[in-house]
Amino acid sequence: MASSLDPPNSPPNPSFAIRGTHNNKFLRSISTNEASFSGIPCTPPRLASPSLSPCLHSSQPSSPRLSFATTSKLDDLHTTYRCISSVLKKDGRILSIAASNGLVYTGSESNIVRVWKLPEFTECGQLKTKASMVVALEVSNDRVYAAYADCKIRVWRRTWEGVTKHVRLATIPRTGSYVRSYIAGKDKMMKHMGPISSLAINVSDDILYSASLDKTVKVWQISDLKCIETIQAHSEPINAIAVSDDGVLYTASDDATVRVWRRNFCNGDRPHSLTVTLPAKCSPVKTLTLTADGGVLYGGCTDGYIHYWLKGWFSGQLQYGGALQGHTHAVMCLASVANFVISGSADSTSRVWVREQDGQHMCLAVLQGHRGPIRCVVAFSGRVAEESEEGLTVCTGSLDGVLKVWRVKCSSNTGRSSTQNGCEYFELK
Template identity: 35%
Template sequence: MFSEDNSVHKFSRIKNTNLLDEDDEIYNTRNRQDQLLSNSNASSPYNDRSSSSPMDKSPWSSQTNVNVPFEDIDDNFSDNVLMGSLVREEGHIYSLATSGDLLYTGSDSRNIRVWKSRREFAGFKSNSGLVKAIVISDDRIFTGHQDGKIRVWKVSSRDPSVHKRVGTLPTMKDYIKNSMKISNYFEVKRHKNAVWFRHYDAISCLSLSEDKTFLYSSSWDKTFKVWRVSDCRCIESVIAHDDSVNSIVTGFDGLVFTGSADGTVKVWRRELQGKGTKHFFSQTLLKQECAVTAVAVNPDTTVVYSGSSDGLVNFWEPGNLVFSGSADMGICVWRRMGMDHICLSLLTGHNGPVKCLAAERDDESAATERRWILYSGSLDKSVKMWRVSENSVPVAWKGCASGAPIAIPSSLPAAPSFEARNRVDGIQN
């Protein structure tokens, strides 16, 4: 359930490029500035720098003395200034991640660099090439690559500048064990099959659940996969879109958002099933001709943003109304008031349990009155159409005093609907 306003703002954008890569090796590096300062100490381990190491000479130059007249900047803008630049002398930057005062950068040069206070702090290398995504969970770093694999790195407890690769997703053990079963294969192209627990095309994005229990990966293979962080196993694969999934992000209330080259932004909800979890399609927020290249969520304000190749940024926030159908044959209309909900109306007319609901904006409603057309399906074999106004006066129902806040029932069958509030022209991706 969402509508769109027509206000538009413009920003600039850049395009993506694609490269290929191979498998892994590990290299460690130190802060280059610290190495220079320690040259006088012959016993320092930093002085022995192997000429064969690809991290010998940093391909970055830290430029903090940029030509920005800080002293001449108007006081009205003094809070928004360029603090410094890390200029890359080769390759392209494809991924960034922060953890405390550390910045991780991934590129197509196979290097993953770690920066602290705008200085090179550490580095490690994967021979798989292009690093398309980085997420950090405590002392572990997950990197997504062009070859469809996820590498897992761990920070040394003795030396925070040392990173060691501790695994690859899926693990070799799981791959060999599960690839023996014919039921684990599905057809990806004509005369070509692949196992469901491994991406067969480039990984485009990684995201961690709010509690860091699950790792989500999206791919150009049109799927997103769910990995259990505790044992690094793939527990679910979802064919999510008709084209490459360019972005995936976990949100609030167990929701997951995906954006695709097919021009759609979709919402998925995570539900407990027995001892495990499963993801179900909830709704499509956006459907357009041009590709969706990025999705972001602000969990505090429950606002969802998406960027597209046409330069537009769309964003949504939860709508004011929630509809709940029940086995008692009634439909309750709720108005959201922060974390509370007020019962506006009880719609009756069905002779059987209400099993499904759908809503859309009433185009005939006046500008001063927001109305919705609600459709309800029931086991009485009927579909009914209702007109609902957001300006309805709260009613007393089943012991609920008129206007008194009511906690929204935990048995609501659907995830929150979102209302598109704006479109912003331009995004950098």
Template identity: 40%
Template sequence: MEFYGRNTLHGFMDDENGSTQSPPRLSIRSHLDMYEQDLQFSPGRTSSPRASATMHSVLPPGSPESPWTLSPLQTPSPALLYHCIASLHRQEGNIYSIGLSKGLVFTGSDSNRIRAWRQPDCTERGYIKASSGEVRAIFAYGNMLFSTHRDCKIRIWNYTVTDNFKFKKISTLPKRSSFLLFPKTSSQQHKDCVSCMAYYHAEGLLYTGSYDRTVKAWRLLDKKCVDSFVAHESNVNAIVVNQDDGCVFTCSSDGSVKIWRRVYREISHTLTMTLKFQQSPVNALALSTTFNNCFLYSGSSDGTINFWEKEKMSGRFNHGGFLQGHRFAVLCLAAIEKLIFSGSEDTTIRVWRREEGSCFHECLAVLDGHRGPVRCLAASLEMEKIVMGFLVYSASLDQTFKVWRVKVMPEEKLCFDFADRNDSKSTKTMEYEMSPVLSPSWVEKKLQGNHFQ
């Protein structure tokens, strides 16, 4: 177990233009390409003993009577139990995004189908077939589902779940009429892959971020693009909205996180803060808001998760520290209650808990069942009498979709001091040795030219 607070960031900053490029600086697209190439590796290729030994491990063994697994971290008390309740594999390519709403789980992939699964057992309820190619991003809210596709447009679907799963396409953004009138000059059309979406409930505004570096705001009432602005110097990889005040957070491969606010009584947006603490691409964002606190988390290609805490009086976000434990890039994040779930290129999912009333975080568990980079995550709450339960959905570039049930014991008062917290570094080193790895050729590619501390 490790705690992190207000510390100096230690990243792996290699020369990007050198003879060997640092893997932690790769973009998400590069991670995808790299793993797809790795699937073609020769089975006869030699590997290190550690890589061979860990290739076939799935989960730490539990007791014969129960599928539940204790957290592999040596915590003072068993704070977390977990087990994988479903593992699905379909020959439809990579899953790029997961959406949750109304007891359903939606997945978007390389295929042109958006599949709907029932929570929590992931029995398939049906699918939506689009005619516009692969589904790059999806977002669900209420009975609405938003999806982005290869043609750089956004589809809005309405669905109902009774005995059968039924759906209907409501609209395409931008609307076909305006696109035909201005096929090349219309500012309503994204010019590259629409990589992420967020929805501001109070105003009915859908935000989309794209590899064309822009963010667009769509008013669903009249299906119009009401604002469009260049947000970053490179790909926009993730976007989230604070439902309390409407602030928009974006991150990019340019290494920055930006905060945008709507101009008073207008629909345009203005930049209020730029948060930049490293040079590595920022791949993922998550916002954790409670009655007293608001924390912003960002996952980077150097393997770290930076977090910022919002000041109650000024509303500014101050850097609170970073969470370090992943060996390779952090590709996705999900936050719920005081827990943060992080998915990484190192094939693992880490579960972090924020200590009440402070900036300190502890890593409760490492979920290690995937055989490829964990590309997307989603989480939902399951309330029980004593423990707090969560359902975690993960998809990997190994083309599997997994469902985890996680139970977190009530938070105990931590009576040990900071010296005790720092004594657990040996546990972290051992844990790295136990972590699953990808194929030997993938490991060789990642370690080439890098020296992990």
């Protein structure tokens, strides 16, 4: 177990070799500032600066306000972390991850969604289809939604009859609906015309959202799995979406903006209306996450910055808060739990940030060990097994095909005698 208070002097070499030859773009849209996914070494991004091409918005400061706590605060905290599990399967690159009710779901280039049981992190099930490449996962209540490279979403129902089982329910869109809408010349019921990049669920309204590189967001009614709206959301591919408990939808795009949408039930066929457009320093936004209360929205960009916005008095109203700087390459995934934010990057590291009551942020730990860009991350807090102290559990999936589980603990600085537990790769048959 090691003390990790300061970033390393230099990040690991992000260049790597992908097993096999794959020529696809189902990993969110590719930009020049991201890692090359064909084995070519990454080139450091240009950090945002006023010299970049001007944005069309003036509400954001000319340069990011970096949000860090003072050195004295860092000295008062002692962070320890260790890798408790590292699993390599023959599934190719890990592309998606989700967690719910003590289970973790992982999707990869194969046709298998693997199910892992916590806290021991043992594989306890598989969801198989004829389609391959699971590009996005979402879990809500007893249902699992998986988006595949064929631009369709498969749905399973989870049961708890003695042992955990998953029953396949449907495919979205249904084949019959797709054919009928095609003949009628309507696109509302048709599938996405480009790869799906992200899924989000509005539980209160019984709505499933799917975002795509075709620049649209489709709104699906969960009760009958029908598409009730297609939102022409951005002028460039959409990389991520998030929805808050009050029904506000956030979309992030390669057009370097985050857009905020509100649902108005009086608007007939197109109830979602654009509320505000948030600029992100002219850098494509690849990932989003919301705090549990919806009070802070974080957006990870290709320039390595994590911008964040604070919720105002009214629903959908946001004020720019600042930016977190630490990653040297594109931020590809984000997760939020309690007052922690976890980021995964094309620089092959994951960072754990803590948000203080005064709004400042500190980087508590830099999790190193992956040999390729970190594509997906999920986190949850609490005790694990027989641990006496609460901590943070982080699961990271990488394009190196490895799934890692980390334990991060933060306490008063009473000593620094721990040593990092380096975790070796091992392969499960």
